Amino acid sequence: MTRRFVILVCCALLLAGACKGSEGEEAGAQGSTLQFGAALSLTGQLSREGILTKDGYEYCKQVVNEEGGVEVGDKTYDLDITYQDDKSTPDVAAQLVDQMNDDNVKFILGPYGSSSTEAASAVVERNGQLMISSAGADDTIYEKGYQNTFGVLSPASEYLATIVKAVSDIAQPKPKTVAILSADDGFSKTAAEGGAAQAEEEGMEVVATEFFAEGSTDVSAQLTKVKPLNPDLILGSVHLEEGVAIIKQSEELGINPAGGFGETVAPPTPDFIETLGPAAEYTLGSSQWTPETEGEDELFGTAEDYAEGFEAAFGDTPEYHNAEATAACLAMILAIEDAGSLEPEAVRESLANLDTESFFGPIKFDENGKNIYKPMQVIQIQDGKPVTVWPSAEGELKWPAPPFDER
Template sequence: MTDTRRGRFFEDFKVGDVYRHAIGRTLSETDNTWFTLLTCNTNEIHFNADYAAQTEFGRPLMNSCLTLSLVTGLSVEDISQNIVANLGWDKVTLPAPVFAGDTIYAESEVLETRPSKSRPGQGIVRVRTVLVATALLATACGASSSGNSPTTGAAIVFGAAVSLTGAQSKEGGLTKQGYDLWLDWINQRGGIVVNNVKHPVQIKYEDDQSDPNLSATLVQKLITDEKSQFILGPYGSAATATDAIIVERDGIPMVEANGAAQSIFSHGYKFTFGVLSPANKYLTGVLDMAATLNPKPSTIVMLSANDNFSLEVAKAVTEYAPSKGMQVLATKQYPAAAPDVSGLVSQAKALNPDILMNSGHLAEAININKAAKQLGLNAKIFAYSVGPSTPDFINALGADANYVVDGSQWTPQVKYKPSFYLSVSDYVKAYEAKYNSSQPPDYHVAESTAACLAFQKALENAGSLDATKVRDALASLDVMTFFGEIKFDSRGINTFKPMVVEQIQNGTHYTVFPTDVANGTPKYPTPAWSAR
């Protein structure tokens, strides 16, 4: 027997699929009048030509609910022919007016698929459907219409000076992974659509060798010699600070994902935007978690590198700890990227803190953990600002990485519902597939992808490649992504996105705080080194 069923079923939907719905529909004045009357809409803009002629539109507008209903109907054969129920619309935008005589086409992109939690054997599909309207074209042969598909334009060139060698090469490599993951995705779809022109994307990379001064020099090269139109940020606050000087002087927007120091944004810059939560949030969440534990830890020793980011993290801990009934016994500084911190760890051991914290980077976190074991510093909590979230931390320390906690910009357990791009779960799948990894991406990867998404949405909203218009679109951006909300305060900092706390348990990262996104509970207190 031939299967004559129409439409798709749950298993047919794949994230990233785009369906260009075959049927179009030309709207008429009669459609508009009847729909408006049937729905008791008394706004004369929809049915009174004299009234409408006096408005900025000059003629009657199609009822927007009619347009919404039509777009939904056009999508049925591809999207909802076989559904049990339409669960709703989470966002509807009306970016342009529709008039009688316009022909409506639509296309849908699959954003997320997941099994239903309440109905075994069924699933939920989330899609984004967009409308294309074209004026009715009269020809000698009669009336016809066609879809106004985007044309293809020149490539948009992004530049990025990233630490591919040097002390921060591990973090720099993760940054590049996040950029490249988005690059593949956007180019598979033909590029970024700007004012109905689809532009493929290029990212030109330079290796700043973990040197902030070299980073600034390379950013200037990317702008001047390599004709980069926009800049994706480097790894680290120090390099971001020097790069910000260049982009401000040249009037080129930069979106960065790995420079959390608020000092970067204290100069009144207009062209630098950071998608990540600022430095002062990195370890305060660990204190919030610690305050829920029994017995509650009460004393802290804070170790800190002397770069701006690390000092801001340490300062925030010192100021916040008393509000949680905790005392910072000492704050000890060391030169950034110091190869030996055993002396400071020995001083910390003498104070016998409940919590040993470090504000620094991956290499320093590894060295501090090794020194703590060697010297027998047995804290109840070991918490480091940067490092534990990366796979290199576990690879370097093995079982000694267990029990360490950190504040994380993102984990695969967050529950954001993005308005475009991939869902959280599909982002993890895309990363594991591209990089042949058995481990999910860490937050450095995710936040770097988020920087690209901010640029993408700003370019779409600006409808222009003009640097100033894109800068203005970034300043007004407010969008939900798999990484969380991207929205900037007047300084260009994303103060609107929270952080989470994760802990390494049996060689695996678990989100342990806050409880509403946790997939594990804190293992506390940390056993003494001799008991592990």
């Protein structure tokens, strides 16, 4: 037997052993650790929301591990989460989720934002991974026939519609005319359409719908068109920076609708209040969650319990980006434990049948993976903080809104 033949045989045996070891490793697990993955906007336009999302995932990991880990059949795993920065870019989010699959990370916690979530959904479907979205609300994500993407949050079509429902229910006098300003990304357009449809259903006239480029910080051209129409309420279908721009430039242009402003995403975010100061007062915002949300679960308790625990861990009062992220992580864990398996197909089946109450409200998915069973909350900025005013109320709606120079 030649020396060269011996070397070849040894190499073949080593390769066979390596392959056998790879096949024996359970999906999503590395030894005694269960690995989740998340591509998040840690830099770029959506970095503030992305960091809030990461904190929500981290709090879930902390509590799960403090409570003994994740039970899968007769095994118990510590939870770990791998984060990668998608730079607020959907294509990068998709690439990162694909790389996670190469590293045997099968359980994905969603990116921040609908555009990145939609891009990642296609990758997850192709790879046989499983993703729970915490911040991809655009209804169109769940209308593509994907089987492996679920979303714990109420859909985009409810964001502005919820504000319209609230003012129709509790505002006196009820607004008669509404103008809508919207970014041109998928989430914002869907939310704007939902708000317009709800306004018409409530008997309000939509006097204008103006669009601007996603990420714009100058919306003065759109506001100038709206100003002479003198709407009772101006609604913004926006993210944080865009929402700040609408309020700031409305003040500069002397636009003072009697009912003030209502916006998606931005108002519950601490940066909105810090940036605008008194100009933020009276602004309405739709929120996926507040500490007044009804519901309870064994891991996090009530919404109030969650708020207290999160603040103790991070030093900040949680807002809905934190809570929805934790809820996505919770849903994945509940499904894994119910399945008693780390095989994505078995976990997907458990997710499809999940029906539970939680600190975040009900978590239950329709046939498309949307959580259509959870109501949204409406907050109003009062005395420098968001106050829940509808449907469960921490305080009363302040209406109508005084002009900016009287705040």
